[in-house]
Amino acid sequence: MAVMETSLIEAFDRDGFVVVEDLFDLSELEIFGSIVDRAVNDRVGSDFRPLDEKSLYEQSFQQCMNLWEDNADLKEFTFSQKLGAAAASLLGAGTLRIWHDQALYKEPGGRETDPHQDWPLWPMGPARQITAWIPFDGSTMESGAMGYSPGSHRLGLAKFSDITRELREEPYPYFDHSEMEQPVWVEAPQGSVVFHHSLTVHQARANTTDRTRRVYCVIYFEDGCIRSRSHWHQSLNRQGIEDGQPVRGPVTPVVWPRPPGDFPESPVDLGSPPKTGFRN
Numbered sequence: 001m002a003v004m005e006t007s008l009i010e011a012f013d014r015d016g017f018v019v020v021e022d023l024f025d026l027s028e029l030e031i032f033g034s035i036v037d038r039a040v041n042d043r044v045g046s047d048f049r050p051l052d053e054k055s056l057y058e059q060s061f062q063q064c065m066n067l068w069e070d071n072a073d074l075k076e077f078t079f080s081q082k083l084g085a086a087a088a089s090l091l092g093a094g095t096l097r098i099w100h101d102q103a104l105y106k107e108p109g110g111r112e113t114d115p116h117q118d119w120p121l122w123p124m125g126p127a128r129q130i131t132a133w134i135p136f137d138g139s140t141m142e143s144g145a146m147g148y149s150p151g152s153h154r155l156g157l158a159k160f161s162d163i164t165r166e167l168r169e170e171p172y173p174y175f176d177h178s179e180m181e182q183p184v185w186v187e188a189p190q191g192s193v194v195f196h197h198s199l200t201v202h203q204a205r206a207n208t209t210d211r212t213r214r215v216y217c218v219i220y221f222e223d224g225c226i227r228s229r230s231h232w233h234q235s236l237n238r239q240g241i242e243d244g245q246p247v248r249g250p251v252t253p254v255v256w257p258r259p260p261g262d263f264p265e266s267p268v269d270l271g272s273p274p275k276t277g278f279r280n
C-alpha cells in the first residue's frame with residue numbers, strides 16, 4: 001500500500017473527497033498541460049460552434065476521453081505512479097486500473113456542471129472508483145471550482161441524474177435533503193489534485209473568466225470490479241466485456257502499481273476512443 005498522510009485518508013473516508021496539495025510541480029504541469037491542450041485541439045479544435053449552439057452538457061465543458069491512447073507522450077502523466085499511489089491509498093486498494101482519462105476544458109462563459117454522481121454512468125460494480133481531478137492552472141470560484149456534498153458517498157445511490165442526457169430532474173428525490181450537506185466549494189491551488197469517490201455528489205461552478213479552465217482527470221477502479229449493468233460504455237464495449245465479467249483488458253490496464261517507466265501499449269486493434277463527450 002502506498003504512503004499517504006492518515007489525516008487525508010480519514011478526510012476522504014469521511015467526506016468522499018479530499019484535496020492533496022503539491023502532488024505535481026509547475027514544470028510537470030506545464031509539460032503535460034501543453035500535451036493535453038494539443039490533444040484536445042486535435043479532437044475538437046475544428047468544432048467552432050458558439051456555446052449557445054451546443055447542448056447544455058457540452059456547454060459545461062469540452063470532454064475528451066482516453067487521450068492516453070492516441071498521445072503516447074501523455075502516458076507518463078496518466079500512468080504516474082505517485083498519482084496512482086495517492087489514489088490507491090485513499091481508496092484503500094491494492095491494485096488500480098484505469099477506467100478512462102479525460103480532459104474537461106470549461107470554456108470562458110461555460111455554464112456550471114450540474115450535480116451528479118459518477119457511478120450510475122459507469123456500468124461496473126462494486127462502487128470502488130476514485131477520480132483524480134487535476135486543474136493545470138489551479139481552480140477558483142470564478143473559473144469553475146468543484147463543489148462536493150460531504151459524506152454523500154455514504155448515502156448510497158441517489159436518483160440517477162444523467163447530466164449527459166439532460167434528464168434534468170429535481171436533484172436527488174430519493175434522498176432526504178436534510179441528510180445531505182450543502183456543497184463545499186473547493187478552490188484547488190496549482191499543483192494540487194482533488195480526489196472524489198464515485199458515489200460523492202459533486203458539481204462545478206460556471207467559468208466567468210476569459211480563460212479556459214483546463215482540467216485533466218484520471219479515473220481509477222479497483223482491480224476485480226465486474227460489469228454490473230448492460231448500458232453501453234466505451235471502456236467495456238470496446239473490449240467486449242459482458243455482464244458479470246471482470247473489467248480487464250487493454251483499454252483498462254493496470255495503472256498502479258507498475259514498474260517505473262513501464263507504460264501500457266495503446267489498444268490500437270480495438271478501434272479509436274470516442275472523439276469527444278460521453279455519447280457523442
Ligand SMILES: O=C(O)CCC(=O)C(=O)O
Nearest residue numbers: 104113118131133204217
Ligand atoms: O470538471 C467539472 O466541471 C466536473 C467534473 C466531474 O464531474 C468529474 O470529474 O466527475
